[in-house]
Amino acid sequence: MTTFRLAVVTAGLSRPSSSRLLADRLAEAARRHLGAETEVRVFELRELAADIAANFVTGFPNARLREAIDAVTGADGLIAVTPIFSASYSGLFKSFFDVLDPGALEGMPVLAGATGGTARHSLALEHALRPLFAYLRAVMAPTAVYAASEDWGSAGDPGSGGALTERIDRAGRELAGLVRARPARSPEPEPVVPFEQQLAALRDPA
């Protein structure tokens, strides 16, 4: 049985946080659809907040942050959950993705989630997170899951697909499908353009 590696990134700040709770539920749903062998690693960005800030200042990730970045970029699939602050993802959430190398998430199956006090910000998933992951050339699951405070205690309309548990299950299934369908990656060697080619490119008419 193939072992899949899922990375979970959550930007919740409180302890316990609803973002973490949603992230765990999404991971569990994905695992259910991928198989019990799935390895899940969870990274709470709160614990890396100072390291991420230092990365902005120095230009490189320290060892602790490097480990998280390597785990995320090397995973078979990513679950990314943020609280909605000021109508968008939290600054800490965005900062983590800002310090990744360009292209590091290319082709990465991503399941996005968000939490907030009311359902009125649920489209932030569509107008903020989906463009972010499109820019990073990741492949986002069609279903993104928003959990407002009220969702945690509501069953939704039975069978309508609107209940949180149903949305989580559907999203987990979609992510599992993307992970399974993802082409195998081979480690890319450092690209070196031979010098003659670099010179020749300059000699060609502009």
Added chain:
Amino acid sequence: MMQFGIFSVGDVTTDPTNGTTPSEYERIKAILRIALKAEEVGLDVFAMGEHHNPPFVPSSPTTLLGYVAARTERLILSTATTLITTNDPVKIAEDFAMLQHVADGRVDLMLGRGNTGPVYPWFGKDIRQGIPLAIENYALLHRLWREDVVDWQGRFRTPLQSFTSTPRPLDGVPPFVWHGSIRSPEIAEQAAYYGDGFFANNIFWPKEHFQRLIGLYRERFAHYGHGTPEQAYVGLGGQVFMRKNSQDAVREFRPYFDNAPVYGHGPSLEDFMAETPLTVGSPQQVIDRTLAFREHFGDYQRQLFLMDHAGLPLKTVLEQLDILGEEVVPVLRKEFAIGRPSEVPDAPTHASLVARRDAEAARRAESGTRETAGAGESSETGATAETGTRAEGSVPAGSSA
């Protein structure tokens, strides 16, 4: 033999411990004093940065170095870095050939691209063309120093017809060139192609990154027939602050670290020391840390330390240079020499480059044929293909435009 020296960024920074900021005049005079001190304490190299935006003062390194040349006798004058992107390669050829004559050959230079976007348009250039500019400009510079009369046409500057760059390089031998890079494999490839030196300014990043970059340079140096990977010319940076007791060093340096340009207000001093070559401690700690570079990057040719930045007062910098010259570098010279394979080349000097050129000419006269690349006889013949074409008037393999 390895070369040891210092390189200066030339920042004008407020001393965070007392709030004083040197004037440009004071900072420039301090840089000159530091350069002279480098020779006094027995260092081999002083390298000056080039910047065109405040808070940096050194816009005109060869002017500074000309003064240093007149006041020193042994010190090699270099740069860190000379901007190959925004400077006209014709002017670089002229300035550094002139400095060679002034300084009796004690000159080499380190080329870099510069990473400040707004500087490029001030000189009519575009940072997005940084790598192509570095490649084309150096190809021209390489020819200007090796061919008396140059016809040239390129993408980034007006064409040249029957142009002779004056003065000609001293003894017909151009200054040795180090290509400096922090992140670009293209520049490692360029250095390897020409058989030039590669300076990895490793002071701000973790070593794993530079191991890849230097490994690539060494491998491609061999690929282009200049010798074995171990015979490539590698330079490294370092950043140190020393006191007899390491706790004193940490206590004194911490405010400068915490407020430094580049990395200040970010990681802790301890974290940054763990991640980068920065060493704040006793002279012995600096010795141990620097000796470990050899294990990470192989035997190398040039070690430059950053000593005068972040607002450190001149008096402190001069004390640091005393410690570096008296307690650290003599030990490093001795220790680095132990177990250094004989085929690893010495750091290049004008004299060694002249000798190499003459030996090459003699060999060619004897055999009557041109050597081919990759002859692989010795460290000197490793560079045969390039050196062999360095006689005036012929076209180096790398620079036909």
